[in-house]
Every structure is written in structure tokens, then in C-alpha cells.
Amino acid sequence: MEMVLEKFKGIAIRTLINLARDEIIAECTRGIVKLLRDSSPEDIWEYINTHQNLMDDLPPKWRKRVEKLVNVAKAKKLEKQVIEVLDRITVKDILKYLYLKTAKNLKARSNLYFIASSPTCMNWLKNNLEYAKSYFKERLSEG
Amino acid sequence: MKELEREELRRARLAKLREYRLESEKRVRDLEKELKSSSNENSSASIADIEAAKMLAELPEEQRKKVLAVYSALKSAGRGESASMLIPLTISSVLSNPNASVDKTASVVLQTIEHVNRLMGERRESGSNVSELIKGVAELIREISPKTSGGMDEDLKEAYKTFMRAAVDYYMNPPRPRTWLDDILEDPKKLEIVQRIFGGGKEKDTEYLKLLREMKRDEKEFQMMLKKLDLDTKLKLLQMRAEAEKRAAVERGFKRLIAAASEALGETGEEEEEVEGKAEREESVREGKTGKPKIETIICDECGAEIKVAPDAKVIVCPKCGAKYSKKAE
Numbered sequence: 001m002e003m004v005l006e007k008f009k010g011i012a013i014r015t016l017i018n019l020a021r022d023e024i025i026a027e028c029t030r031g032i033v034k035l036l037r038d039s040s041p042e043d044i045w046e047y048i049n050t051h052q053n054l055m056d057d058l059p060p061k062w063r064k065r066v067e068k069l070v071n072v073a074k075a076k077k078l079e080k081q082v083i084e085v086l087d088r089i090t091v092k093d094i095l096k097y098l099y100l101k102t103a104k105n106l107k108a109r110s111n112l113y114f115i116a117s118s119p120t121c122m123n124w125l126k127n128n129l130e131y132a133k134s135y136f137k138e139r140l141s142e143g
Numbered sequence: 144m145k146e147l148e149r150e151e152l153r154r155a156r157l158a159k160l161r162e163y164r165l166e167s168e169k170r171v172r173d174l175e176k177e178l179k180s181s182s183n184e185n186s187s188a189s190i191a192d193i194e195a196a197k198m199l200a201e202l203p204e205e206q207r208k209k210v211l212a213v214y215s216a217l218k219s220a221g222r223g224e225s226a227s228m229l230i231p232l233t234i235s236s237v238l239s240n241p242n243a244s245v246d247k248t249a250s251v252v253l254q255t256i257e258h259v260n261r262l263m264g265e266r267r268e269s270g271s272n273v274s275e276l277i278k279g280v281a282e283l284i285r286e287i288s289p290k291t292s293g294g295m296d297e298d299l300k301e302a303y304k305t306f307m308r309a310a311v312d313y314y315m316n317p318p319r320p321r322t323w324l325d326d327i328l329e330d331p332k333k334l335e336i337v338q339r340i341f342g343g344g345k346e347k348d349t350e351y352l353k354l355l356r357e358m359k360r361d362e363k364e365f366q367m368m369l370k371k372l373d374l375d376t377k378l379k380l381l382q383m384r385a386e387a388e389k390r391a392a393v394e395r396g397f398k399r400l401i402a403a404a405s406e407a408l409g410e411t412g413e414e415e416e417e418v419e420g421k422a423e424r425e426e427s428v429r430e431g432k433t434g435k436p437k438i439e440t441i442i443c444d445e446c447g448a449e450i451k452v453a454p455d456a457k458v459i460v461c462p463k464c465g466a467k468y469s470k471k472a473e
Contacts, residue, residue, distance in 0.1 A: 118454075
């Protein structure tokens with residue numbers, strides 16, 4: 001019985017972590033998806049060159065969600081596991097998420113290719129991911 | 144129209160039945176005439192003769208021919224027995240040993256007649272009808288013992304016993320030539336259908352027609368169901384194939400995107416250097432005549448789609464068809 005419970009607990013934790021992972025990726029990319037859908041390549045180029053950090057520009061609604069996610073992870077005492085998951089997230093994961101999110105929008109897909117082909121944009125994406133990661137880590141490590 | 148067709152069918156079947164009955168009667172009459180003319184002593188046919196003729200008429204063609212051949216042989220050998228005596232015994236002999244030749248059958252019949260005459264004595268004279276004769280023979284079979292059956296050789300004794308039993312069986316269950324009617328009578332399903340058709344009453348016909356219609360409808364429904372099942376399977380297969388193709392296309396597109404991104408990241412080198420480089424680029428863009436970034440547009444050679452090219456891009460991938468271009472070559 002204990003073993004079964006242990007197994008269920010393991011599954012629940014894994015599910016939670018996977019959800020957290022998806023949520024984190026979604027949070028990290030939410031601003032970019034909007035940018036891809038609504039902007040022209042020129043605007044994107046301009047935005048990337050003027051807004052270095054996406055997390056700073058997060059609207060209050062999304063910021064609340066991030067806080068909620070951090071609080072859930074803390075309440076479930078899964079900080080360590082979430083941090084491990086965060087470390088494993090790469091730019092590829094972000095690109096995959098964006099690729100799937102832009103499946104039905106040719107303009108957004110073209111913009112995504114535009115970003116992927118540009119070293120400047122890719123570095124901006126990479127930097128933002130690192131920044132988001134460190135932000136989450138910091139928030140999770142807080143007492 | 145269907146009503147008429149059914150009526151015609153019924154009439155045709157009735158006519159066929161009538162024809163069969165008339166043919167049988169005619170055959171019997173012919174045989175009776177034949178027997179009358181072949182008989183030396185009896186100018187008029189007895190009841191036993193007619194019974195014998197009927198038995199002969201109902202035999203299958205081949206066996207009847209053989210019986211008649213044996214009968215003719217016996218008559219030409221000068222046997223004076225009546226048809227009522229000779230024909231049942233010949234029939235029994237032919238049936239008990241169908242592969243025997245005419246000569247052998249005739250010889251068995253002759254010996255039997257002599258033996259029966261000896262055993263029956265006066266009884267034969269008194270009994271002039273086939274059933275009585277056969278009953279008498281059946282009784283005699285029980286009395287036969289090696290002692291009483293003296294005068295017969297061993298082979299003939301065995302043959303005699305066999306065909307006497309066959310004679311009794313034959314009398315009790317006389318064989319009839321098989322017809323399509325026998326098939327119908329033996330098969331309950333066919334019989335039921337015939338009864339439904341000829342059983343009389345429009346009510347039964349309607350029932351039968353309803354049953355037929357239902358059967359037809361059921362068959363149609365079954366065929367439709369099979370077709371539906373087949374189409375459903377095909378649809379599922381096509382959907383699965385489409386799904387797989389879609390997944391493969393997504394995978395291909397994503398791989399192209401990743402390749403482009405890797406190339407872009409590989410080209411830029413260290414992050415800090417890139418930030419500097421980007422700043423310079425930004426500066427240069429801002430210093431442009433229009434004050435806006437210079438984004439080129441190229442047309443894909445493969446699909447004709449417009450591709451926006453980032454100012455610092457080295458490798459460009461068409462978002463529509465995945466064609467790859469190098470900016471240096473442009």
C-alpha cells in the first residue's frame with residue numbers, strides 16, 4: 001500500500017513539474033507570441049533592439065500568474081525540482097513552443113523564421129530565457 | 144405485376160405436377176398392356192398383375208430395364224408363372240444383387256421359384272396376390288434352415304436369403320424414382336416455402352412475401368453496414384495518414400527553424416560580443432536615412448512567398464516551403 005502511495009506521489013509530482021515546466025515556458029514566451037502575431041518584422045526588430053528584457057515589460061496580469069506559479073511550487077515544496085526543470089529548458093524548447101503556437105498564423109510563422117535567422121534576435125531570446133530562469137530561481141529561493 | 148407473376152408460377156408448377164402424374168399413369172398403362180400381351184395363359188390381368196406392373200413402373204429406369212430383360216429371358220425359357228409371381232421375385236433379385244448379370248439373375252430367380260414352389264406347395268395356388276405371396280415368403284424365410292433348404296448350392300442359398308429379405312423390404316417400402324417433389328418433401332424449409340406458396344389463402348402468400356421482403360431488406364442493410372464499415376476504416380486510415388503527414392511536416396518545419404536558429408547562434412559567437420555587435424548595428428540602423436531598420440524582402444524561388452530578411456541574417460529559410468538561401472549569394 002505504501003509503495004502504491006509512493007508511486008502515486010511520484011506521478012503527481014512529475015505531473016506538477018511538467019505543468020510547471022510548460023507554464024514557465026509559456027510565461028517566458030507569452031510576450032513573444034503576442035509580438036509575433038501583431039507586429040511586422042520591422043517592429044519586431046525595433047522592439048528587440050529597444051527592449052532588452054521581456055520580464056520587465058510583463059503586464060500586471062501575467063506577472064500575477066508568474067507569482068502564483070512560484071507560490072504553488074513553494075506550497076508543494078517543489079522548489080528544488082522546479083529549479084532542476086528550469087535548468088534543463090533551452091532555446092530549442094522556446095522555439096518549439098513558439099513554432100506550435102504560430103501553426104495557424106502565417107504572419108506569426110514568418111516572423112518566427114525572421115527571428116530564428118537573425119543572430120541578434122536569437123541572442124535576445126537566449127538572454128531573455130536566461131533572465132527568466134534566474135528570475136524564477138531567485139523567487140523560488142526566497143524564504 | 145408481382146401478383147400476376149406469382150399466379151403464373153403457381154400455374155406452371157401445378158401443370159408440371161399434373162404432367163408428371165399423367166406420365167406415370169401412362170407408363171403404368173403401357174406396362175399393363177405389355178404384360179397382357181406377353182401373358183400366354185391369362186388373357187385378362189389379375190389384381191396381382193397390376194400390382195406387379197405398378198411396382199415395375201415405379202422402379203428407376205436402369206433397374207426396370209434389367210428386370211424386364213430377366214423377365215423376358217424367363218419367359219423365353221418357357222416359364223409359365225404369372226407376372227405377379229415372376230416380377231416381384233425378379234425385382235427382389237435385381238435389387239439384392241444389382242451388379243449381377245441378366246443370366247445369373249435369371250438363374251437365381253428360377254432356382255428360387257422352384258424352391259418356393261416346393262416349399263409353398265398348395266399355398267401358392269391359393270394365393271394369387273402379391274402381398275399374400277410375399278407374406279408367405281416372409282414366413283417361409285423364418286422356417287428356412289440348412290435342412291429344409293436342401294437342394295440349393297451354398298452360394299445360391301445365401302443369394303436366396305438375401306433377396307428374399309430384400310423382397311419383403313421392397314414390399315413393405317416400395318422404392319419410387321426420386322423427383323424434385325421428394326427433395327421438397329424431405330426438406331422442411333423447402334416444404335414450408337411450397338406450403339406458403341401453394342398452401343392456399345392470400346393471407347399466407349402475403350406473409351411469405353413479407354418474409355421475402357424482410358429478408359431482402361436485411362440483406363441490403365447488412366451490405367450497407369459492410370460498406371459503411373469499409374468506408375469508416377478507410378477514413379480512419381486516411382485520417383491517421385494525414386495526421387502522421389502533418390506531424391512529419393511540423394517536425395520538418397521545426398527542424399528547419401532550429402537549423403536556422405543554430406546557424407544564427409553559431410554565427411554570433413559569444414553573448415557579450417553579440418550585444419556589442421547588436422548595439423553597433425542598432426546604431427547604424429538608427430543612423431540610416433529613414434531612421435528605421437532596413438529589412439529586406441526577397442521572393443522565394445520555390446514557392447513565390449515573400450521572405451523578410453533580418454539585417455544581420457546569414458541564412459534565410461522560407462517559412463512556407465522551407466527553401467534555404469544564403470544572404471551572401473543574394
